[in-house]
Amino acid sequence: MDKKIVVRTRGIILCEGELLVVKHSDDHDYYALPGGHLEFGETVLECMEREIVEELGVKPQIGRLLYIHDYIDKNDGIQSVEFFFEVTNGKDYKNLDGLERTHAFELVDLIWLKRDGNETLLPPGVAKDFKEGKILSDEVRYIKD
Numbered sequence: 001m002d003k004k005i006v007v008r009t010r011g012i013i014l015c016e017g018e019l020l021v022v023k024h025s026d027d028h029d030y031y032a033l034p035g036g037h038l039e040f041g042e043t044v045l046e047c048m049e050r051e052i053v054e055e056l057g058v059k060p061q062i063g064r065l066l067y068i069h070d071y072i073d074k075n076d077g078i079q080s081v082e083f084f085f086e087v088t089n090g091k092d093y094k095n096l097d098g099l100e101r102t103h104a105f106e107l108v109d110l111i112w113l114k115r116d117g118n119e120t121l122l123p124p125g126v127a128k129d130f131k132e133g134k135i136l137s138d139e140v141r142y143i144k145d
Contacts, residue, residue: 004079006037006038006080006081007037007082007083008036008047008080008081008083009036009038009045009083009085010033010082011035011048012066012087012126012136013090013093014136018114019113020110020113021110022055022109023108024107024108026108031119032122033084035051035052035055045085048060048062052087055101056096056099057100057101058093058096060085063086064138066086066135066137068082068084069084069123069125069143069145070143070144115130115131115133116131
């Protein structure tokens with residue numbers, strides 16, 4: 001098996017206490033934060049902006065780095081390192097109808113998750129912090145699965 005590492009960025013988009021989450025496949029029973037993988041030559045901030053615009057059609061105002069997540073996928077053996085950034089213009093994402101979203105086809109669902117919601121959010125560390133009202137922090141948190 002070839003060893004492969006992928007770098008990804010994810011956006012933490014909050015509005016009125018709810019968190020914008022996406023589902024990439026009907027085969028999955030979980031939601032994730034919007035974002036995607038770094039292309040060669042891109043910085044993590046450039047990747048963050050590009051991915052959010054492609055999926056959601058709104059340019060993010062990127063704030064603090066909140067999490068670094070490191071894991072190896074059990075299905076394909078790929079190691080991923082993800083950077084989770086705060087997106088400070090959450091209200092701009094409340095109505096995405098009619099916006100140009102060139103990669104909206106990559107999403108099968110998009111919802112505003114409530115803290116008391118029953119949906120599964122990955123990674124679990126971010127989900128736990130969101131439910132406890134601790135997703136925003138002045139320190140970068142490291143999660144390893």
